[in-house]
Amino acid sequence: MKQRIGVYICHCGGNISDYVDVEMVREAVAHEKGVAIAKTTVFACADSNQKEMVQDIKDNQLDAVVVASCSPKLHEVTFRAVVERAGLNKYNYVHANIREQVSWPHSDNKAGATQKAIQIVRAAIAKVRLSEAIEPLEVDTTQAVLVIGAGIAGMKAAIALSKMGVKVYLVEREHFIGGRIAQWDVLCLTNETGKELVSRLYNEIVSNKNITLYTGAQLIECKGSMGNFAVKLKLNPRYVKDICNDRASLRKAIDVCPVEVPDEFNFGITKRKAIYHNFPGEYPQAAVIDMNSCTRCGLCAKVCDKIDLDMKVEDLELNVGSILVATGFDPYTPAEGEFGYKVIDNVVTLSQFKRLLAFSEPGKLQWKGKPVKNIAYIYCVGSRQVEGENKYCSRYCCTATINTALKANEKFPELNHFHFTRGIRTYGKQEQLYHNASKSGHVFLQSYEDDPSRVERKGDKTIVRINDILTNRKELEVEADLVVLVIGMVPRSNNSVADILKLPRGRDSFFNEIHMKLRPVETVIDGITIAGTCQGPKNVVESINSALSAAIKSYSFVGKDKLMVEPVVAEVDPNLCKWCDKCTRACPFDAIFKNEQGVAHVNDTVCKGCGMCLPVCPTNAIQLKTFTDNEIESMIDVLANEL
Amino acid sequence: MNVTKNARILVFSTVKISDPAIDMAGLLKLHYSPKVYTISVPCSSAVKPRWILRALAKGFDGVFIAADGTDCPYGESCTEKTGEIVKKTHQLMKESNIDPVRLKMAAICSVCSESFIKHINSFNDTLLKLKTTE
Numbered sequence: 030m031k032q033r034i035g036v037y038i039c040h041c042g043g044n045i046s047d048y049v050d051v052e053m054v055r056e057a058v059a060h061e062k063g064v065a066i067a068k069t070t071v072f073a074c075a076d077s078n079q080k081e082m083v084q085d086i087k088d089n090q091l092d093a094v095v096v097a098s099c100s101p102k103l104h105e106v107t108f109r110a111v112v113e114r115a116g117l118n119k120y121n122y123v124h125a126n127i128r129e130q131v132s133w134p135h136s137d138n139k140a141g142a143t144q145k146a147i148q149i150v151r152a153a154i155a156k157v158r159l160s161e162a163i164e165p166l167e168v169d170t171t172q173a174v175l176v177i178g179a180g181i182a183g184m185k186a187a188i189a190l191s192k193m194g195v196k197v198y199l200v201e202r203e204h205f206i207g208g209r210i211a212q213w214d215v216l217c218l219t220n221e222t223g224k225e226l227v228s229r230l231y232n233e234i235v236s237n238k239n240i241t242l243y244t245g246a247q248l249i250e251c252k253g254s255m256g257n258f259a260v261k262l263k264l265n266p267r268y269v270k271d272i273c274n275d276r277a278s279l280r281k282a283i284d285v286c287p288v289e290v291p292d293e294f295n296f297g298i299t300k301r302k303a304i305y306h307n308f309p310g311e312y313p314q315a316a317v318i319d320m321n322s323c324t325r326c327g328l329c330a331k332v333c334d335k336i337d338l339d340m341k342v343e344d345l346e347l348n349v350g351s352i353l354v355a356t357g358f359d360p361y362t363p364a365e366g367e368f369g370y371k372v373i374d375n376v377v378t379l380s381q382f383k384r385l386l387a388f389s390e391p392g393k394l395q396w397k398g399k400p401v402k403n404i405a406y407i408y409c410v411g412s413r414q415v416e417g418e419n420k421y422c423s424r425y426c427c428t429a430t431i432n433t434a435l436k437a438n439e440k441f442p443e444l445n446h447f448h449f450t451r452g453i454r455t456y457g458k459q460e461q462l463y464h465n466a467s468k469s470g471h472v473f474l475q476s477y478e479d480d481p482s483r484v485e486r487k488g489d490k491t492i493v494r495i496n497d498i499l500t501n502r503k504e505l506e507v508e509a510d511l512v513v514l515v516i517g518m519v520p521r522s523n524n525s526v527a528d529i530l531k532l533p534r535g536r537d538s539f540f541n542e543i544h545m546k547l548r549p550v551e552t553v554i555d556g557i558t559i560a561g562t563c564q565g566p567k568n569v570v571e572s573i574n575s576a577l578s579a580a581i582k583s584y585s586f587v588g589k590d591k592l593m594v595e596p597v598v599a600e601v602d603p604n605l606c607k608w609c610d611k612c613t614r615a616c617p618f619d620a621i622f623k624n625e626q627g628v629a630h631v632n633d634t635v636c637k638g639c640g641m642c643l644p645v646c647p648t649n650a651i652q653l654k655t656f657t658d659n660e661i662e663s664m665i666d667v668l669a670n671e672l
Numbered sequence: 673m674n675v676t677k678n679a680r681i682l683v684f685s686t687v688k689i690s691d692p693a694i695d696m697a698g699l700l701k702l703h704y705s706p707k708v709y710t711i712s713v714p715c716s717s718a719v720k721p722r723w724i725l726r727a728l729a730k731g732f733d734g735v736f737i738a739a740d741g742t743d744c745p746y747g748e749s750c751t752e753k754t755g756e757i758v759k760k761t762h763q764l765m766k767e768s769n770i771d772p773v774r775l776k777m778a779a780i781c782s783v784c785s786e787s788f789i790k791h792i793n794s795f796n797d798t799l800l801k802l803k804t805t806e
Contacts, residue, residue, distance in 0.1 A: 129696075130695065131698075133698035134701065135706045142706055531743055531744070533688075534782070541783070617749060640713060641715060644718065644760075666730055668709045669682075670730070
């Protein structure tokens with residue numbers, strides 16, 4: 030039992046101390062059994078305080094420590110490291126959460142908050158008093174990373190990991206890599222096209238021995254944990270053997286295909302066949318048959334011997350030490366009638382407009398056979414919603430729209446641009462684009478969120494109206510030949526990856542990091558990192574930054590052939606076990622077996638510490654380390670017994 | 673100070689799923705009774721009935737299991753197993769003449785902050801009514 034406990038109560042600036050009387054907490058716990066020192070500190074996580082803690086532990090021969098501060102999700106790791114630096118075992122540290130679970134939710138009741146904080150710190154002291162020094166378990170690590178999603182983030186992460194010497198499996202659900210970037214033309218600031226960027230990265234990937242790329246591949250199962258994940262992929266065939274170099278016969282096969290469906294690459298504004306060979310910017314440069322649309326008429330196979338309609342779906346099993354998720358975003362789909370979408374025929378989304386510009390020949394821009402001169406852009410469609418769920422700003426769209434409009438002018442100089450905004454957010458270096466557009470004669474109008482622009486049909490004309498706050502709410506109108514809805518980003522609608530990996534989502538439904546500043550690419554599932562827009566709206570630069578961070582974090586799990594993991598595992602008391610088999614049946618990981626003595630035994634390296642075996646044992650023979658009966662019940666006793 | 677009006681509730685929450693939801697309730701300044709205390713466990717299927725009975729015996733008015741539900745990172749059997757724990761504990765409570773209503777379980781996903789508040793407030797009301805009738 031620990032007898033020299035150090036207790037630190039954090040002000041967290043004022044986040045805690047504005048609502049909790051931290052001095053009163055300190056006084057209340059200072060005389061708890063075993064407490065040697067009790068201090069308050071303005072910022073427990075500050076470097077100076079960490080140094081002071083190390084000194085305190087040494088000077089006072091402390092044998093255990095409690096810090097009462099923010100959620101353990103943020104700083105439990107930090108303080109465990111502090112006690113280790115002072116020579117203690119890190120499991121002789123207990124974290125008390127008095128910010129997220131005290132000062133913030135009870136900011137309306139300071140006395141109640143202070144009382145609760147006292148109880149929580151006392152419970153933490155009770156637990157740490159019983160804590161035992163345990164050593165991390167060493168497990169073999171599979172030095173490979175699964176990167177899910179071969180968009181810009183996934184590709185960059187895969188390349189970065191491969192350069193660190195790690196084997197990378199890059200998996201893309203679609204038959205073509207590049208994600209959204211492949212669909213964009215000229216990107217802002219660098220003037221590169223998406224196609225050029227994807228081509229460069231693709232060439233780097235296919236020439237890299239450490240990267241294996243799977244397209245048409247879907248994650249269908251994941252077992253195991255950090256260091257040793259066993260994943261199963263479903264590989265959907267292209268139904269075209271190898272890479273068909275006979276372009277003429279392939280062209281014939283596409284020509285004879287009788288099925289036409291909207292082309293998702295062009296966001297439905299053009300059609301493609303069931304067999305299609307995608308645009309030059311899409312890799313691999315191989316045709317594919319879309320079996321959801323194909324009627325299996327066999328006409329294509331008659332003119333091209335590379336086509337094989339009998340190709341089968343295959344399963345592939347891989348072992349990896351870490352998983353990096355970069356599954357990207359979906360563009361927001363406006364509701365029917367939202368700013369005239371799908372009701373007025375010259376209303377398109379920004380994604381459609383960008384594709385229209387990409388494949389239109391220079392000269393005069395046309396939409397559905399009619400010339401386009403005046404373009405009205407309606408901003409924040411599906412972002413910053415007043416009534417909808419998407420309260421966030423999608424970050425990329427103001428810049429993307431202005432960049433697209435400026436590039437459109439280079440190809441179609443006669444265009445007039447009218448921007449119906451809710452305030453332009455071309456932050457950072459991108460502000461220059463806004464400046465250029467303003468100087469080039471683009472007209473920027475602005476409305477408040479409660480009084481949005483309106484798109485109306487008047488005879489054969491499409492009118493966009495706004496009560497423009499830049500001209501004292503004067504009602505202004507533009508007769509538009511094309512209305513472009515500047516749509517934001519939303520989470521992928523089909524994201525089975527999240528369900529399989531059990532990835533938590535934030536309030537915006539994008540994947541959630543542990544902490545947006547302190548642990549921005551880690552998830553609560555150990556060994557799984559997130560990158561790019563699956564985490565929330567980002568532009569290309571931001572996506573790549575997060576991808577490189579996630580790559581380094583994933584590398585930290587697999588960089589060595591051994592990994593130290595939490596020793597929070599179940600333990601059977603052989604004297605109490607009567608062997609009934611209930612624990613083996615309850616264990617989802619097959620970690621418990623009957624040993625030579627005829628009693629249950631836990632395989633430490635297989636046990637994940639879930640504790641599912643605990644309540645099923647009829648003789649209470651199983652304890653989970655750091656969650657033992659003694660520890661939990663000592664906390665219950667303290668919490669029930671208010672001072 | 674309104675603390676005396678509230679029931680004393682012990683919440684068993686889970687490190688990876690319901691803890692983040694309860695933390696986020698704080699972040700969003702969603703208020704609930706300060707008489708609600710949380711003990712974190714790895715998985716809701718790990719809660720022993722004896723812990724629940726001890727909490728009730730030692731003075732808690734109610735115990736709430738903020739279960740992982742289908743989001744459990746350890747496996748799909750969690751919902752069923754946590755349900756079994758509740759069923760078994762309810763039986764033990766009846767045998768000890770403890771009203772089973774004092775143990776409640778609900779799945780709380782990692783972003784179910786509002787749902788947590790709703791459950792805890794309604795559980796608080798139930799327990800207060802129970803105290804009045806007793």
